[in-house]
Amino acid sequence: MECIFSLKDLDSVAAQVVAQNPNKILLFQGEMGAGKTTFIKQLCKTLGVTEPTSSPTFSLVNEYQTTTNQTIYHFDFYRINSQNEALDIGAEEYFYSGNWCFIEWADKVADLIPEGATTITITVLPEGNRLLQMSPSGI
Numbered sequence: 001m002e003c004i005f006s007l008k009d010l011d012s013v014a015a016q017v018v019a020q021n022p023n024k025i026l027l028f029q030g031e032m033g034a035g036k037t038t039f040i041k042q043l044c045k046t047l048g049v050t051e052p053t054s055s056p057t058f059s060l061v062n063e064y065q066t067t068t069n070q071t072i073y074h075f076d077f078y079r080i081n082s083q084n085e086a087l088d089i090g091a092e093e094y095f096y097s098g099n100w101c102f103i104e105w106a107d108k109v110a111d112l113i114p115e116g117a118t119t120i121t122i123t124v125l126p127e128g129n130r131l132l133q134m135s136p137s138g139i
Helices: 007-019 036-047 083-088 091-095 106-112
Strands: 002-005 025-029 061-065 071-076 100-104 118-124 130-136
Touching: 002 007, 007 036, 007 130, 025 036, 025 106, 036 071, 036 100, 036 118, 071 091, 083 091, 083 106, 091 106, 100 106
Parallel strands: 025 100, 025 118, 071 100
Antiparallel strands: 002 130, 061 071, 118 130
């Protein structure tokens, strides 16, 4: 899947991603400020999270419940220095739980990512729109 979108299109693009029935492990790639966290917030809303969502930059992982009792884990590994830090928080248990896992900066924990994950790359375009590309993991 590939599409160009603006902020006003977030809800429809998130719905398209969910409709693709991707693996529940989603790896988000893109430069700082590309909109990874913003897109993850919309995915959470699309999946039925009603509580406020935020970036887990300092906590490493946030947990959300959907209205259908699904669990979503949102990881941000930007600040970790080694994969051992991810292991210390139990990342592998989260990744193999069968629940949704949205992972920012997944390249920092590449050896821990389950096979079959889906990669979503968000690229900022010159006019301010974003290019979203979704594909099987290439980490």
